[in-house]
Amino acid sequence: MPExxxxxxxxxxxxxxxxxxxxxxxxxxxxxxxxxxxxxWVDVGCGSGAFTELIVQRCAPKEAQGIDPxxxxxxxxxxxxxxxxxxxxxxxxxxxxxxxxSFDAAVxxxxxxxxxxxxxxxxxxxxxxxxxxLVAAYLxxxxxxxxxxEPIQAEMRAMGMAPLLPPSVQTSRIDVxxxxxxxxxxxxxxxxxxxxxxxxxxxxxxxxITPAGTAMRAAIEKMDPTDVEQLRSRVRARLPTDAAxxxxxxxxxxxxxxxxxx
Numbered sequence: 001m002p003e004x005x006x007x008x009x010x011x012x013x014x015x016x017x018x019x020x021x022x023x024x025x026x027x028x029x030x031x032x033x034x035x036x037x038x039x040x041w042v043d044v045g046c047g048s049g050a051f052t053e054l055i056v057q058r059c060a061p062k063e064a065q066g067i068d069p070x071x072x073x074x075x076x077x078x079x080x081x082x083x084x085x086x087x088x089x090x091x092x093x094x095x096x097x098x099x100x101x102s103f104d105a106a107v108x109x110x111x112x113x114x115x116x117x118x119x120x121x122x123x124x125x126x127x128x129x130x131x132x133x134l135v136a137a138y139l140x141x142x143x144x145x146x147x148x149x150e151p152i153q154a155e156m157r158a159m160g161m162a163p164l165l166p167p168s169v170q171t172s173r174i175d176v177x178x179x180x181x182x183x184x185x186x187x188x189x190x191x192x193x194x195x196x197x198x199x200x201x202x203x204x205x206x207x208x209i210t211p212a213g214t215a216m217r218a219a220i221e222k223m224d225p226t227d228v229e230q231l232r233s234r235v236r237a238r239l240p241t242d243a244a245x246x247x248x249x250x251x252x253x254x255x256x257x258x259x260x261x262x
Contacts, residue, residue, distance in 0.1 A: 024196040039104040045111030049077025056082040067091040094120040108137040113166035136257035146252030155234040177256040186258030
């Protein structure tokens with residue numbers, strides 16, 4: 001079975017980097033979903049458990065399951081307060097280890113573009129959700145420059161470098177998401193744009209935290225030191241910085257939801 005091309009194994013570093021962005025977007029996503037309490041949830045591609053924890057904190061679930069292919073991420077997820085209720089286990093988004101109709105809601109938070117065959121991932125969510133249940137996802141809008149690491153990736157491209165992209169990056173487009181949900185037989189399909197902001201005290205804080213725990217960090221570490229300094233300089237100039245050196249910028253995600261027919 002094919003594996004995603006980009007893997008995240010350092011749960012702690014990933015949490016400081018992408019986990020914060022994930023929670024910011026996840027809060028807006030859950031506000032939009034407006035779920036009722038007492039549901040049985042599965043968080044597919046739960047990673048470090050950032051979004052699973054939001055489900056536990058905000059949605060009063062009857063059950064919460066998180067599944068991910070990375071043992072490093074799962075080990076971090078199991079240290080969270082959410083682990084008092086949530087069960088984290090290893091598995092494949094394209095072959096979920098659950099029976100049909102096991103859940104009331106299945107979600108993918110910033111994951112579907114890492115699934116080698118996105119249609120299989122959506123079909124599996126539909127399979128494990130009961131009739132009338134919710135299937136939803138949100139993804140960074142790569143096409144519109146909404147990815148939180150876009151300030152670095154844009155300058156890498158300008159320097160003639162090819163940043164690593166998710167294997168199914170086109171899935172982040174809202175028209176592609178609509179098509180996937182419709183082809184999976186879901187109904188009452190709706191989409192939403194999520195815009196979030198994050199602040200850093202300085203450029204050094206941004207540079208230390210942002211690529212940490214991701215494939216981008218490994219790519220930067222392989223660069224010639226002269227190129228790294230040039231990249232740093234270009235990214236610093238690109239970022240919006242106030243008089244005190246604080247950096248605040250936005251990221252944008254596309255969200256989709258639908259219901260399993262009754």
